[in-house]
Amino acid sequence: MSARFTIDGSAALEQHLAVTCMQVRAGVERLIPRHKLEGLVLAGGYGRGEGGVLREGMRDLPYNDLEFFVFISGSTFLNDRRYKAALHRLGESLSSAVGIDVEFKILSLSRLRRSPVSMFYYDLVMGHRWIIGDDSLFAGCDHHRDASRIPLHEATRLLFNRCSGLLFAAERLAQKDFTTADADFVGRNLAKARLAIGDVILTMAGGYHWSCLERHRQLQVIAESDTQLVTHHAAGVAFKLHPTRSTKSRSELAAEHAALSHLAQTIFLRLENQRLGIHCATPSDYVTNSTNKCPEVPLWKNILIRLRKRGLPLSPARYPREHLLHELVTLLWTNRDADHRTMRQYTELWNCFN
Known part of the structure; x- marks a missing residue:
């Protein structure tokens, strides 16, 4: 090292x-x-x-x-x-x-x-x-x-966390007042998402690497034709090594957020279709699909969590992160007009399982 x-x-x-x-x-x-x-x-x-x-x-x-x-x-x-x-x-x-x-x-x-x-x-x-x-x-x-043994649900967890960051950033962008602290928060979460999207592609290909610099070199090889993906990842790596405090305007950050959210949606559906063996062309397809989204979690663990934390959504046989995945997809990509109470509930449950 x-x-x-x-x-x-x-x-x-x-x-x-x-x-x-x-x-x-x-x-x-x-x-x-x-x-x-x-x-x-x-x-x-x-x-x-x-x-x-x-x-x-x-x-x-x-x-x-x-x-x-x-x-x-x-x-x-x-x-x-x-x-x-x-x-x-x-x-x-x-x-x-x-x-x-x-x-x-x-x-x-x-x-x-x-x-x-x-x-x-x-x-x-x-x-x-x-x-x-x-x-x-x-x-x-x-x-x-052995990076090739990293299971795909790990890529889902990474993208879930970074897309949650995009959701929280969208909430900041929609506020009446937008401060310099909000701009920094949004910029930081955009950078994390940019890095994660490329890292997910590498994980899907069995080529994840512990070094962000090496990950970028490998991504340039396997995604050579996808200049948008490579450019986003390069920006994510640059921020990781040399972070900055964003001073961009709300409108600039909102435009970047919209473009990145669209790319994240595409990668998320591609990942989940490959991981779960399903075919979901749209976010709505994913939410309504009845396939267990967390099959790696054993039944006994789901039941134990339900007994320890009363009032959680979904049946005892399903891991609560499945509900969060559905809520994330709905709030970020299908219903962007969520009220404050809905966002607060999502945030509380997200904090509980991360």
Whole structure:
């Protein structure tokens, strides 16, 4: 892995991030007993050496969250109950000093080794920076290193999240007042969607890669004739590496949003038709199609969720994300005049399952 946190950030930014990692290590070692702590790793863009560099004036500033995995032996459920609150407090205290969010996720190495392949775990195992430990701790995780094994429902999850961002951006664009903070929010979510659309195409072709730069190189090969797709992805990669705060007008952003939403609709239907073996030509076809949209989730898990969270939509045999998929498609592509209450309900359920 790269010895750097960013591709071209200043020496001062690199030092700032290195010192933060030392502070994180010291804090984690105070909280987790030595015999329980298996390792500590920085994931995300900075862990992969492709962290965002926000350039303001003469300074390079961090932009992305710092995402740390704390590997603790034993039951992850029990470790969550025992250490999650303390790690959250540590993250909050460091976040104010660092200027970006510092987040912790608790996991055990044994659970990682036996977990099924996902885009999330592929990115973690292939692109990371050890703060405590080394790559020998990932022995037995070879199944997470093969991008061709990432299931298509992972691509659906990615596009679902980024299209939800487009939906939230549409809500901001429709407000009576449109502030500079709203412009930045919309611009940021457009950039994330641009990147995700190309990443989904790569995942469908079995060619996803942990590096956003390598993903773009591969997309240029497999989608050479689709200049619109490649151009959007290039803009997404550029924003990921060198984010900016959007100062565009509402009308400019609305035009970009409309074009990108149309492309996202096309890719979403292509993905879902391939994943589920269905034929839906329009968003309405997708919503009315009775096929189980989350067949990868076992029945016992759906029933357990229903018992724990009363009042959820759909039958106990269906995973609640199916309802969210239908709502997203309806709100973003078929009925754009949703009232505030409907959007609030969608947002609450989205936060519950993400």
